[in-house]
Each structure stands twice: as C-alpha cells, then as structure tokens.
Amino acid sequence: MANETKKSQKILIVGGGTAGWMAANLFAVHWPDMEICLLESSDIGIIGVGEGSTPHLKFFFDEVGIEESEWMPRCNATYKNGISFVDWSAIPGFNHYFHPFPAQTDDIFTVPAFFSSINARMQGHNANAHPDHYFLETYITAKHCGPIPTENFPFGVAYGYHFDSGLLGQYLAEKAISRGVKRVIGTVTEVILNPRGELASVRLDDDSFLAADFFVDCSGFKSLLLQGALKTRYTSFKENLFNNAAVVMPTPMYGIIPPETKSTALSHGWAWKIPLTTRYGNGYVYSADYITPEQAEMELRQHLGLLESDVTARHLQMKVGRVEKHWEKNCVAVGLAQGFIEPLEATALALSFNTLSAFIKCYEKGGYSNQFEDAFNNEINARFDGVRDYIVCHYKVNQRRDTPYWKDNAANTHVSETLAQIIHFWHRGGDFAKNLYMNNLVGSYQPKSWACLLAGYGVFPPLRSDEHNAPAPSLPDMVQLGDFIRRCGLNFSAHNQLLDHIHRRPA
Template identity: 35%
Template sequence: MMKSICIVGGGSSGWMTAIYLNRYFNQYQAQVQVRVVESEDIGIIGVGEATVHSIRYFFAAMGLDETELLEATNATFKTGIMFRNWMKPVDGQMHQYFHPFDQLKPPMDLDISTSWLLDRRFELERFDQGVSLSSFLIANGHSPKTPQSAPYQGVVPYGYHLDAVKMARFLRKKAIEAGVLHSVATVSDVVVANGNIQSVQTDQGEFSADIFIDCTGFRGLLIDALKTDNWQSFTDALPCNKAVAIQRELPAEPKPYTTATALTNGWVWEIDLVDRQGTGYVYDGARLSREQAEQELRDYLGPEAAVLKCTHLDMKVGCRKEFWVGNCIAIGLAGGFIEPLESTGLHLINLGVRLLSTHLAGSELTQPVRDSYNRLMNGFYTDLKQFIVLHYCLTDRDDTAFWREAAAKAEYCPGLVPQLAAWRYKVCEYMDLAGTFSTTFTDENYRFILYGMGHYPQLQARSDNRQFDELFSKVGQQGKHAVLSTLPLPAWIRQMHGMKSSI
C-alpha cells in the first residue's frame, strides 16, 4: 500500500498537487504522508497569471475561501480573451474577436449559433456579441459578480487574473496548515534502482517515498532520471518557443478579460491585476532574437510604460511520451507545455493531479494503471495542441513569413484539415469532437474561434426572420439585465480589496 508521496519542486504545480493529494487521501483519516521538497534557489516562473474558468472548481474543492484567495493573490476576474490583430484589418480597423466562457442556449428548434449564421448577423456584429452575456459585461467594464453573488458563483462563468507567485505561497500556507510536510532543500542526486526512484539526495539529507512527483519545471529532474528519449516536440505545429515578459504599472483601469494581440512573429498577452499589469511577447525564436523581441514588446507598450520587471524565458513546447514512469509522475512544466494562448497552464496541472488521484487510489499500482494515465494525459495535450493551432491556421495575414506559414500548421494536427473543410458547409457541433480528449474546449469554444476568424459555414437558407428578431432581441435584454445586476470591476475591486487597490 502507498504510504508516502514526495513532491519535488514547489510553485503552482507543486503546491496544487500537494494540497489536492493531501485532501484526497487524508481529509478524514491520515493515510498517506505528503511532502514537498523545494529549493529557495529555484525561482518560480510566475508568468501564466490568467486561468480558465474551471480553476474555480479546484479552489472550491480544496475548501479555500474565495475572498481570501483573491486578496492574497491581488486577483481580478477574467470572463474571456480578446484576440486582436490575428487577421488583416477590416475597413481600416484592427480585427478583433472575443472568446468568452459562456454561450446562451435558448429553447428553440435551432441552436443559437445556427440562428446567428442564418440571420447573417456577422454583417452587424461579432459572433460573441450575439450569443454571450460576457460580451455585454466587458463592453461596460463589469465583473461577473453581483453584490449578492455566492463564492465561486457569478452571472457568467469566470476565471481569474492572479499573481502566480503569490498563489503558490498562498497554497503552500494552506497545504502546510492541512498537514503537508515542507522541506526547503536543493536536490543534488536522484537515486534510481530497478526502474524506480529510491530517494532524492539533497543538501538537507535524503528523502525516500513510495511515489515521487516531478514538479521541477522544464528541467524534469526526476522523470529524466528514469527514462531518456521521453519527449515529443510540438514545435512543428507551434513554433513559438520563447517569451519576454514585462511587468508594468497599470496603464488604466483593469480590464475583466485577457488581451492577446498578434505582432510580427507571435503575440502579446496583457493581464490586469489589482496592483499591476503582466505583459509578455510569445514569439518564434528562430525568427527573432531576444533583443528584437524585447524591443518589439516595448514599442508595443509605448514609451510611457512604467516597467517594473523584464524577464526572458525559453519554453520547451511539447509533452512527455510517458508522464508516469516507474514510481514517478511528471506534473506541470515537467510533464509538458503548450504556449499560454488560452491560459491553460493551471488547468493542465489541475487535470494532471485530479487524474493522478484516481489512478493512485487502487490497492496496487500496475502497468495498466500507468498506461491509462499516460494515454489520457497525452490525449489532453494533443487535443489542446489542435485547439491552439486553430487560432493560427485561420489567419489571412501575409505581412511576415511567420504568418504566411501559419495556415500550413493545420497539417500537423491529424484530422484538422478535413474538419476545417467540412466546417465550410456545416456548423461545428458536438459530434465533430466527440470521442476526443477535450476537457475544457468543446464545440462551443471552437465556434468562437472559427467565427471570430471569419470561418463561416455556407448554409442553405432556412430562415424565420420573426423568430430570429425575437431571439436576438431577448439576447439584448438579457445582456442589459446582466450589466444592471453586476458591479463594475473597479467598484468590485474597491469593495474586495479596499485601500489595497490603486484604482
């Protein structure tokens, strides 16, 4: 029987894993010793500061108080991502579209997406503006919360913009209070015997366990000690392998959404916290030097940007062939990485540890159990790779070689090219993606990207203008009601954070 788990590495992955496994195995009775060994010398990358909406369920399941969490991490709300400049300008205006977390589902014979297409509303508005309440909220700068909203609840699904370093410290505090053992030590050697890790040697002594979890980031210190040639690269489909991140003072009131603006050889994120803005340029390192990328980012931000910190990052794009080898499981960056275009970093940690808990729950850890975990984790990363490629391959930009070659990236995702051809003449629907490993991004999410990028299907006219008028009139009424019932984001910040806010 498994009696001990040693997690090597802290940060988001280490402490999310620790707090979850400790609660899973020890909430009612102490069964498994959970220990985190982390070094103060190894800094937390702390770049991915936006989340998908499902991370709320993780925090809620851990019994964390939402207000305390948000105050501790200088957090604000995120209701989606605004994509800018991913296609050529339209009528002299920069192209943009919004990918929210919600889509309305009115009771009628046609779904709202088909109704929107048949009514040719793309001639009047963006897709998100016709089918999502979040679009009404962001247009007015509103949070997803009413004054009476319960913890982890809002009028629309929402994620967070948060300080990743502060989040790791908050989770560490809560995990230790719940019984997780914490050792500050630097690993000097990994002792392996018979295909398993026996112990890790550190400057503070030796630590043994039944199960070791590798949360050492891109280094993969533990998993690499067990298996070489265990990496599959995604750089053929996703060539952006570097980033330059800049923290700066808030230039204006914080936005309740993430912004992803395409530049010459990649894209820039903007994430507004209570006390600052996180920005970064994710780019193709084969086309830009570090200096060129940093200059392009600084030019984008403008000379008035009050820069607090600048960091350059090398990213290892892809994932493990086997996430679980012997008695070692890689989670977080040690297991894989896909560029943060859809804010999936914490989501993949959440998936990895939740799935691991059920696979560790058996009375015996057999190879079929490991194979099951590896198959599912590979499926999650492969499906996510396709969804991210979708954002690139629909572009009509031809101003640089990077963008001219983007359309061909669909060829590196088996099945995507014929799907795109089919979606020229039919709506993207649930059955198109059924049987895949999709976890967060379903047919609804695909439609926001497809139609946001102008990939509209040509449908045979089957119109009822009166029904369409009634439907979209109700959407407008619902949107106005959502705005009236929610708080503007600055008002929510003042209410939640008080004098801590710079607003």
C-alpha cells in the first residue's frame, strides 16, 4: 500500500463484539479525522462470554478516557485482584494458590522474599515457599478487599475487572458512535478483492457494498476477511492445549462479592466462577475428545449444586491457535478472528488491546503504510506464544492423576522450546528469575507469575534428609513479612463497599 495521509483513509471494522468496539473506540480517539465505520450483523450474534480481564482492560479505558464510575455500573462490573486456582494439584497443602496481578510492593519486599524461600526449598530445605504467604493482593483478596488503596498509601496494585460482556459491547458501541464512528447493520455475503489481491469491499445481504481503504477483521472465530478472503495461514495449538469446548451457566449472586476469579480443576478441564454485581458467570472448559457435552454439563451442574435446577446451559466450541500474520495487506484481525488461547488466565481482551495498540503505533510510524507489518506480526505472535506457553504450563506440570485427561496432559511432549527451558530452570534450582532474564525467557509473564504457578502446585524436590547438617539457607523473616503485608492491607477497603461507591456515583 502506498503512503497515504490519514485524512484520505476509510477504515471498515467488520464485527461488533468486544474486539470490534474496542477497535472503534481506540481508532476514534487516535485518528479523529479518519472515516471509521463498523459493520455488525443482526443475524449473527456475538460470542457472549469473556467476562474476566487482566489489568490491560484498565489500560484500555485509561487510553480512551473513560472513568470506572461511568462504565462499571453500566456493565455490572466488579474488581479482580487475580485468580484462585483450586484442585489443580493433588499434593497435600497445595490444593489452592492465588495468582495475583503485580503490585508496586512486590519489588520492595515480597518478590525477593518469595524467591529466597523458593531457592532454599529447591535445595531441599524446609522453607515456606507457598505463594499464598507472600503477596499483598493475595492478602487483600482473602480479606474480601478491593484493589484501590486509600490516598495515603503510595504504592499501586494492578487489577482487572469482571463484567457482563454483552453490556460491555453495548456500552462501547454507544461511546464509539458518540465519537463519530458510523455503525452499519448488515451481514457480509461476499468479500471482494482488488486486482492486487487486497480487500476492496464487502457485499451485504441487501446487495449493497461497503468499500474501504483498510479493513479490521473482528468477525469472531469465522475470521471472514483475514482467514476467509485473504487465506492467511492458521497455526493450531490443539496439540499443546487439549480443551476445545465449554459449557456455560449463571448462578445467583448474594452477600460478599469476591474480588477474584475462581478456577477449579474438574475431571476433564476446569470451571470458572466470575462474580458480577448481579450474578456469577460459570463455565466448564473441557476437551470434547475425552467427555461429551452432556457429561460436561452434568459435571458442571454437580459442581455448582444445580443438578435439580432447570437453568439453561449454553454450549460453545473453541478453536485454539492463532493466525501466522495478524496484519496482511490492507487488513488486520483483532479478537477471536486473529486467534484464541483458552481462557484460563482471561487473556483474550489483553491480546486484543496489545494488538490494537501495536497496530496503531506501527501504522502511524509507517506513515499509514505497511512498512512495519512484519515487525508488528512478529511482536503479536510472540505475545500469543508467550501466553500459550504459560497456559500450557498449567497442564504440563499438573499434579492430578485421576483421569486419562490429566495424565495425558502431564505426559504431553508438545511444549515449546521456551517452556521446556523455563521448566528446566525451575528444576535446576539456583536463581530462577535471573536465569529467565539471562536466557531471554521473560515474555508475556514475569518470573513471579511462573514461580506462583510452579510453587503453587508444589512442584518441589523431596526435602533433604540431612537438613540439620546442610548449610543454613538465607530465608526471609516471615513474621516481618506478614506484618508488612498486613499493615499495607490496612489501606484497602471492602470490595462490596468499593462497589457501592462506584455503582452509586452518577456518571
């Protein structure tokens, strides 16, 4: 594509799910002079799941200038300090761990203390290396507190949200339209290419055409433009990640609203429990190669105490993998259209935001040309692969052996070289964090997150039998650490109280 000024450009976003409307808002804020149009079908629905986020959703709202007091009440949203993992390990004392988001207190005290204990435990010393004893967000979550401290506490903690995905899409649509984005309702029946093989226009079900200079494929798993019309190749992660289906159903919300997502391992996958202000969203992510949808639904009902209930379940299929090029010719794909890694760490919207931010930067830097297409694709592929490796690790090192599913996951040899090295450095002992940095293994997840996972499952060597003769390891003072965390925690208020405040404040 030739260098063009942004004023001459017309962008067409195809798809009005969360990805499409996030794109519309970001483009409207960054490129107010461009003509931006979003096409969505009234016949084809959105996926309608995806109700937990990482801190990236906050970065998105900050970038488009929308306050929590404005959007959270509209989307029944709650705060999220991290994810609790339950029953992923059968090792006594390790049936639960919490994966917290980063906090500024980590670097001062808690992460170095955690790694000292891990180093000692990896040498076989009887050190307390369970992650649940080390982090401020784990502490405030156990106390049912939200992540916003009082003003006199000078350290920030990162946090995410839980929200109703349908309401979030509607809210983002309103905002984008108010910023000048044009919404068109119609279903694409044909995609037309120009003689150079680029996208030229789409034909709609009423036989009209929509043309544009640049296209954004947010059409969900179908990927009508990038994988469909441009035939961009797709790399499946099926061999790395077995789960390919989900069953979803709500349960009522009452009482204390937990500031965390709960992820409980079941017989052939795991169940999420996501608290909104009005209900819990629940789902069982499983492999249909091991159990049928009916068996999965029964197991989820049993897990939720809904065996006698007539609440309707929704069944979904998941395609897990990514395209090889997220940006090709005059098309970039965002959201499910570019790929999907199963939702264990709720990373899909973060990847959409990363994609959009990187695209905006590269497109502008290249003078609205394709100059930085390759750099962009490499960056986004690395992000997807980094998230994939972290998710694969949850299955590869799982400590359950109760079904063939868990045994096959533990025995799976389809792990990337990067993940194999990370696991190697864990078992080798020594300075795990330093080894990850020195060997260029820190990507989408920090050493703290890797260590929470591995230590949280209890992946440790046996304790030394000669401990009393062995050199004394350097261990943190757990009383001092506990006191530090407790006193930091005094600056956080109850999650319900925080929500009352946010949800009642007029927008």
